[in-house]
Amino acid sequence: MKKTVAVIGAGIVGVSTAIALLRDGHEVVLIDREGPATGTSHGNGGVLAAAAVLPxxxxxxxxxxxxxxxxxxxxxxxxxxxxxxxxxxxxxxxGEASAEAALRRAHAIAPLIGDSLADHQALATGTPxxxxxxxxxxxxxxxxxxxxxxxxxxxxxxxxxxxxxxxxxxxxxxxxxxxxxxxxxxxxxxxxxxRITDPGAYVKALAAHAQSLGARLVIGEVTDFAEENGALTGLRIGGETLPCDAAVITTGVWSGPLAKRLGVAAPxxxxxxxxxxxxxxxxxxxxxxxxxxxxxxxxxxxxxxxxxxxxxxxxxxxxxxxxxxxxxxxxxxxxxxxxxxxxxxxxxxxxxxVSDSLPLIGAAPGLRGAFFGFGHDHVGLTAGPKTGRLLAQLVGAQRPNIDIAPFSPDRFA
Known part of the structure; x- marks a missing residue:
């Protein structure tokens, strides 16, 4: 079913999510406080670190x-x-500084980042x-x-x-x-x-591609959610409400306050x-x-x-x-x-x-139609395209093609 989806945050995870949603036939509004690739997606090391599984x-x-x-x-x-x-x-x-915890994280995150080059090629090939x-x-x-x-x-x-x-x-x-x-x-x-030879330009070009596919870019800050009967109906931005059927929070380290409003106290x-x-x-x-x-x-x-x-x-x-x-x-x-x-x-x-070195990828427990995709520490660029694909699958009620249980937001609900 076609939905209007708001993607909050226009870094690599948010832009990847927007493109995946658009390719699935949804309408997308991409929202950012400053514009695409103005934060970590601009300044990262530029490596698609597929084997960087240890925290x-x-x-x-x-x-x-x-x-x-x-x-x-x-x-x-x-x-x-x-x-x-x-x-x-x-x-x-x-408390996670042990061999047992490190191996647990490695096995959980390997399916998310292990095919990073192919994931980026699938995302970017044929685009500027x-x-x-x-x-x-x-x-x-x-x-x-x-x-x-x-x-x-x-x-x-x-x-x-x-x-x-x-x-x-x-x-x-x-x-x-x-x-x-x-x-x-x-x-x-x-x-x-x-590697990405200009991460900021790369993400900006992907955002422009998303707009060419029909995404609407909104510069502003989301402060709250509108809901009815436990389901998301819109977002509060600058005193106005932007209607939407679903929303995905991909605002990196700034995701905490919005996550908390949705019942998740992310460390x-x-x-x-x-x-x-x-x-x-x-x-x-x-x-x-x-x-x-x-x-x-x-x-x-x-x-x-x-x-x-x-x-x-x-x-x-x-x-x-x-x-x-x-x-x-x-x-x-x-x-x-x-x-x-x-x-x-x-x-x-x-x-x-995040304190356990694993991102939050999944549905918000406090509101139907809201989803999380943040907390990737050193592998945000590496994991961006696959995270976006997974989030688009969740929004479309499809079964993700890897096990996302280790990334469940419920662990901090």
């Missing part, structure tokens, strides 16, 4: 975290005045966005074999879930990518991945992420490279190299910190000591992190 709070984090917070060369930062507000969420988050979609490898860099072997849990888990990798050492890493410093003696090549926090873009670089890595110890990725993009990563806890309101940018500069100087560039751009944004 940040893995085994051993309890022992590592205090030292990381006190060491300026570690990729974890905390704005200490924010700690009292963060603590309730942090207790739940760190496809020129920014590049298939290729995703590489991890280690200083030596000991560092790689210390990461054995990661690679064993990926292998067990069917993700292939090739170890490059004894000069093979530099032969594969001459841009890599010899201080990184071992690389791990993961095939069948991909959601911002993992503040940083990127530094180096324009007109003198060299480029062959493929996106994750420097494993420093937890940052260097991604070749259109006309620039984007360095992205870092985790900082400090909420939504504080301005960017200087230390993460300085760390990225020190890290790239070590990784690619001969690299030069013309100018650089700094950016900070907000990853939507």
């Amino acid at each position: 940040v709070p893995g085994p051993g984090l309890w022992a590592k975290a205090p030292k990381m917070l006190l060491d300026p060369d570690q990729p974890l930062f905390l704005r200490w005045p924010y700690l009292p507000k963060l603590l309730p969420w942090l207790r739940r988050y760190m 966005a496809e020129k920014w979609l590049v298939p290729g490898d995703y590489v991890y860099a280690y200083p030596d074999r000991a560092a790689f072997e210390a990461d054995a849990f990661t690679w064993q888990t990926k292998s067990a879930l069917g993700f292939a990798h090739e170890v490059l050492e004894n000069g093979a890493f530099q032969r594969y990518d001459p841009a890599m410093s010899e201080s990184f003696a071992l690389g791990v090549r993961q095939p069948d991945h991909g 959601l926090e911002s993992e503040r992420g940083y990127h530094l873009e180096l324009y007109e670089p003198s060299m480029m890595p062959r493929a996106p490279v994750m420097f494993a110890a420093q937890k940052f990725v260097a991604t070749p993009m259109e006309g620039r190299l984007r360095l992205a990563g870092i985790v900082e806890f400090g909420g939504l309101d504080a301005p960017p910190s200087k230390a993460p940018f300085e760390l990225l500069r020190r890290c790239i100087a070590k990784a690619m000591p001969e690299l030069t560039w013309k100018h650089e751009v700094e950016w900070m944004g907000h990853r939507p992190s």
Whole structure:
């Protein structure tokens, strides 16, 4: 049955949802406070990280975290005045820092992200966005074999879930990518991945494609829901009501207040992420490279190299910190000591992190016709198209083609 569906949030998840709904024959209103791709979908690392199944709070984090917070060369930062507000969420988050919890998350999320390249190709091929979609490898860099072997849990888990990798050492890493410093003696090549060479332009182009298919773009903020007999009938925007048969909340880290109105107290926090873009670089890595110890990725993009990563806890309101940018500069100087560039751009944004490192995808328990699709932490770009497809299936009362029980909003109802 054809429905009028409001999609709240025009990042990669929202825009993917809108296109999937339009392709299914629904009418779509795409709503955003500022417009498409103005947040995390603009500033992410650009990698389609299909094998990124393990969460940040893995085994051993309890022992590592205090030292990381006190060491300026570690990729974890905390704005200490924010700690009292963060603590309730942090207790739940760190409660997941075990091998058992990490494996549970890995098995749950692998079907959502494992086919990311094919999912993006299905979404973007034949649209103006496809020129920014590049298939290729995703590489991890280690200083030596000991560092790689210390990461054995990661690679064993990926292998067990069917993700292939090739170890490059004894000069093979530099032969594969001459841009890599010899201080990184071992690389791990993961095939069948991909990258987006301008994430902001990519999502904007997809949003324009959605409009060409008939979607209506509304700039405004949804503050409440209109309902009748327990079913959604519209959205409150700026003192007016926009009628709709269904609504999907895809507003990332800002989804909490709307979710709460629908009966879900999502334990959601911002993992503040940083990127530094180096324009007109003198060299480029062959493929996106994750420097494993420093937890940052260097991604070749259109006309620039984007360095992205870092985790900082400090909420939504504080301005960017200087230390993460300085760390990225020190890290790239070590990784690619001969690299030069013309100018650089700094950016900070907000990853939507749920305490159990799994997104909320499914029907809202408090109102028929309302659905959630948020909380993807570090894999929002990777998971966007499949999440959109799943949400369109739910809106159309179709059975999703993967098990979405681990993502059920009911776990926080």
